[in-house]
Amino acid sequence: MKNHYQLVIVGAGPAGLAAAVTASEQGISCAVLDEQAAVGGQIYRAIESVPEQRAKVLGTEYQRGTALAKAFRESKAEYFPNTKVWSLTADKQIGLLHDGKSKLITADQVLLVSGAIERPVPFPGWTLPGVMQAGAGQILFKSSGVVPSEGVVLAGSGPLLLLLAWQYMQVGVEIKAMLDVTPLSNHLQAMPKLPRALLAHHYLTKGLVYQRDLKRAGVVTKIGVSDLRAEADENDELQTVHYRHLGREHSIETGLLMTHFGIIPHIWLTQAAGCKHQWDKSQQCWRPSHDKWGNTSLQGILVAGDGAGINGARSAEHTGRLAGLQALYALGVISEAERDKQSITERKWVKAERHIRPFLEAYFAIPQEMLATHAKDTIICRCEEITAGEIRTAVEQSHGDSNQVKYLSRCGMGACQGRQCANAVAHIVADAGGLAVSEKSHFRGRPPVAPLSLQELASLSEENV
Amino acid sequence: MFKQLPNSDVEMVDVFLNQQKISVPMGTSVAAMALSNGLRSTRTTVISNSRRAPFCMMGVCYDCLMIIDGKANQRACMTHVAQDMHVESQQRVGPILGEVL
Ligand SMILES: Cc1cc2nc3c(=O)[nH]c(=O)nc-3n(C[C@H](O)[C@@H](O)[C@H](O)COP(=O)(O)OP(=O)(O)OC[C@H]3O[C@@H](n4cnc5c(N)ncnc54)[C@H](O)[C@@H]3O)c2cc1C
Ligand code: FES
Numbered sequence: 001m002k003n004h005y006q007l008v009i010v011g012a013g014p015a016g017l018a019a020a021v022t023a024s025e026q027g028i029s030c031a032v033l034d035e036q037a038a039v040g041g042q043i044y045r046a047i048e049s050v051p052e053q054r055a056k057v058l059g060t061e062y063q064r065g066t067a068l069a070k071a072f073r074e075s076k077a078e079y080f081p082n083t084k085v086w087s088l089t090a091d092k093q094i095g096l097l098h099d100g101k102s103k104l105i106t107a108d109q110v111l112l113v114s115g116a117i118e119r120p121v122p123f124p125g126w127t128l129p130g131v132m133q134a135g136a137g138q139i140l141f142k143s144s145g146v147v148p149s150e151g152v153v154l155a156g157s158g159p160l161l162l163l164l165a166w167q168y169m170q171v172g173v174e175i176k177a178m179l180d181v182t183p184l185s186n187h188l189q190a191m192p193k194l195p196r197a198l199l200a201h202h203y204l205t206k207g208l209v210y211q212r213d214l215k216r217a218g219v220v221t222k223i224g225v226s227d228l229r230a231e232a233d234e235n236d237e238l239q240t241v242h243y244r245h246l247g248r249e250h251s252i253e254t255g256l257l258m259t260h261f262g263i264i265p266h267i268w269l270t271q272a273a274g275c276k277h278q279w280d281k282s283q284q285c286w287r288p289s290h291d292k293w294g295n296t297s298l299q300g301i302l303v304a305g306d307g308a309g310i311n312g313a314r315s316a317e318h319t320g321r322l323a324g325l326q327a328l329y330a331l332g333v334i335s336e337a338e339r340d341k342q343s344i345t346e347r348k349w350v351k352a353e354r355h356i357r358p359f360l361e362a363y364f365a366i367p368q369e370m371l372a373t374h375a376k377d378t379i380i381c382r383c384e385e386i387t388a389g390e391i392r393t394a395v396e397q398s399h400g401d402s403n404q405v406k407y408l409s410r411c412g413m414g415a416c417q418g419r420q421c422a423n424a425v426a427h428i429v430a431d432a433g434g435l436a437v438s439e440k441s442h443f444r445g446r447p448p449v450a451p452l453s454l455q456e457l458a459s460l461s462e463e464n465v
Numbered sequence: 466m467f468k469q470l471p472n473s474d475v476e477m478v479d480v481f482l483n484q485q486k487i488s489v490p491m492g493t494s495v496a497a498m499a500l501s502n503g504l505r506s507t508r509t510t511v512i513s514n515s516r517r518a519p520f521c522m523m524g525v526c527y528d529c530l531m532i533i534d535g536k537a538n539q540r541a542c543m544t545h546v547a548q549d550m551h552v553e554s555q556q557r558v559g560p561i562l563g564e565v566l
Contacts (some may be wrong), residue, residue, distance in 0.1 A: 035524060035531075037545055042523070049492055051472050058517035073475065117525050127528075129506035130466065134527070136522035139542075140467070143489075144497035149468035236516045237505045254503070255466045382520075382528060383511045415538075434519070458517035 001080060001098065004106045005031045007327050008094055009077075010085050010269065011113035013041015014313050015305025016321030017068050019111055020077035020326030026333045027043065030077045031105075033096060035084040037071050041115055041305075042135070043313040046143040053147060057170040059163075061313065062142075068317065071302070087447030088112070088273040088299050101459040102452065109300050109327040112270055112288075113320060116263040116306040119285070120420040121156075121370055122388070124378050125230025126259070130238025134164045140205050141166035147173050153241050155179035156227055156260040158364045159207060166210040169217050176254055178221040179243055181228065181261075183367050190363035197359035200352065226367075230257055261366050266306045268419065271445030273301055278439050282361045283310050284371070285423070286442050292347075294323035294454070302326060315353035318346045371424065372431035380428065381421040383414020391425060392432045401435035402426050402441050415451050418443045467499040469493070478548040480519050489546045496522060496529045499552065507531050507541060507557040534558035 007014045007023050012034035020403060024030045040047040044065025045056075065389055072079070080098060087095035092107050118133045134154060140146040151174035152167055165175055214221065226244045233239035242251045247285055264285035267277060276289045276297035287309045294302040304323040305316035322343055329339040374381075376389030386409050394405045402425045411425060411455060412418030418425075426441040435441050475490040482502055489498045496519040499507050506516035508530050519529035522542045533539040534551055537559025541552070 036544065051557060054470070054472075117523065118521065120526075127515070127520075128516065129516050132518070132520050132522070136520060136542075137520040140500070144501075145470040145472055146467050146493075146495045146497040146501045147470060148466060150466060235505075355493075367470050382517075382526065385510060387517075392532055415530070419525045451538075 001031065001078075001103065001105065002029070004109050005029045005078075006103065006107065006331055007031075007109045007111065008033065008107035008281070009111045009113060010034075010088075010094075011115055011305070011307070012036070012039040012043060012072075012079065013079070013113060013115050013305060013316060014016075014043060014068060015113035015115075015307075015316040015323075016041065016111070017072040018317040018320035019072045019113065019304060019324035019327070021075045022321045023327055024075045024077040026328050027076070028328065028331060028333055031095075032077050032079045032129060033083040033085055034079075034081055037081050039072060039079070039081075040065055042347050043214075044069065045139060050142065050294045051145070053363075054142075055226055057167055058142060059167070084450055085269060086450045086452060088269050088301070089447075090274050092300055092302075096184055097452065097456055102456050104460065109302065109330055111294070111302045111304060111327060112307060112322075113305040113308045113316070114304070115265045115316075116310060117263045117266045117419065119261045119366070120423060121259070121261040121366060121380050122373055122380050122421075122424050123228045123230070124368070124375050125232065125238070127229050127262040127379050127382055128232050128236070130255050131257045131259065134161050134258040135242065137258045138164050138167070141167065143169075147171055150174070150255060151176045152256040152258055153177050153179065153252055153254045154258050154260075155181065155225070155241070155243070157182040157366065158260050158262045159360065160213075160263070162207060162210050164260070165219065167215055169214060169219065175214075175219045178219060179225040179228065179241075179245075180221060180223045181225050181367065181370065182223065182364060183216040183226075184224050186363050189365070190359050193359040193362055197356045199385055200356040216346070226257075230234065245447060261370070263306065263310055263363055264423065265421075267415065267442075268445055268449040270303060270307075271302075271442070272294060272447045272449050275303075276439075277442065279437055279441075280309060282358065284366060285310070286439065289404070291423055292322075293326035294319060300301060300330065310354055311350075311357060313319045315350055318353065319348040321346045322350070368427075368431075371422070372427035380424045381414060383416050383420070384410045384412075386411040388424075388428055391428045395432035395434045400429065402429055402435070403444055405429060406443055412443045417449065466505060467497075467501045469497070478546055478550075480546050480548075480550045480552060482552050483554060491547050494522075495531065495533060495539075495544045495546055495550075495552055498546050499531070499541060500538065504554065506554070509557055511557050514557060524536055530559075532559055535560075
């Protein structure tokens, strides 16, 4: 790895791969860093090693990744897997960990395409062994061929939950129930957005086909579920899932519950660099502010893909290309006219991919009472084991914003550095009368954005002599 | 709770999970190996010693920390199995206090 590149891309998902291919075609020095062991990001995870049969089950959208990965491998971009980026400064110095050693490199342009994470939504019992995110279930399947052996309950909302159910069904996993927490009122809210969504009817049709297939296979789906609660056995591990449906309490015995509440941009690096962020009300998340090329508020730092705002995998590919073109232009490699010319079709695609989004965002919006839980004993900060009640008490004691709550309670100071609780803390603080959810209510980011051991940090001096 | 679907194309490696020798397809993550070999929880928490298991599988929650080849606080979901690897469930901070800053 060199100490300096013209372009450094963080993330080898669809956005990063597409950007790298576009940029490296022009002969610039370009490095792609990713903490995973292989290319593909979230959607195309294990795309180069997946057995054929499993790829089939994962579906046609997944298989699209093969061509992209191939184009990337044929490009001149230098690829560094198993490389975790732990800091980024406004002057484009990048701290990374590779082979157990830390290193600092610099770049003229940095493209952050670090994708999304699943939105953490705390509910009673969500920390129990046996409860995991649906994306986690999908990763186990995609990359290791590991699936539930004694059935699973799926709960939450959003297209990925449906996709996982459908993928599981193909390999004979027993789905004990699908508990959809989408309130019926969302359907009404989403209706006005339906006409535009119909322009992208292939997505809607796919969703309907999945639902039909699941129904035919006898999977029971309950819509409008609330009061989701996971309960442990004497070993402190999941045994029962409780919920409310149509005014009545229900419960299911299960050793596994997978939940999904949509995805949100992974903004820890843009935050560490000091990029401006905004609260996206429709997507219920923070995202870095950016222009149509992916330029953030900091010169030479760009974003694309789901890390810039949730628009899906295909859009990630197109915005990745646009950011690649912008980086080339900023480097003086192509002219403005050339950049604009090459971006015409990409931009058309980005627009087309956007059609379905307002509908999905309204339809699958997570109810406010789930985002800001009132269940006092529910753990919010999984690392420091801080409960919703403790956060509410802090607000009552006039600690009215997330950062004050953090310093008072240690909430958000554990190993995950607030990735699992930042959202919930901001919502609970607002609900308890503190600062409204806004760009100001996220925990302040500071490097390193991932825990480093002393040994790993100490290796810095050796690597950078 | 989990099983691994057969995949005859892949080479197998021997690893030790809590001292027990098992054979695992290469490319499997340590977390996937632990879950598909009967472990329901993989660590206990520092504060209350409560049981935890992998939650996100993508490296962001830090709930899958295990002791891998003697090193505590390793993310089992981001580590692949390797020949003769030793993996152990972690109690609280694990044996090497202060490994993680
Ligand atoms: C768990 C999960 C599963 C998903 N599955 C699907 C699916 O099956 N179908 C679908 O349509 N959409 C799926 N999505 C949505 C997903 O966001 C896609 O739209 C798509 O993968 C986004 O592409 P991207 O290039 O923006 O980011 P990603 O594909 O997420 O790629 C980002 C990459 O950046 C790397 N990265 C992040 N931070 C760092 C860092 N600090 N250092 C080094 N590397 C870093 C990650 O390892 C990752 O490989 C999933 C999302 C999640 C969170
Ligand atoms: S399971 Fe979340 S970090 Fe490994």
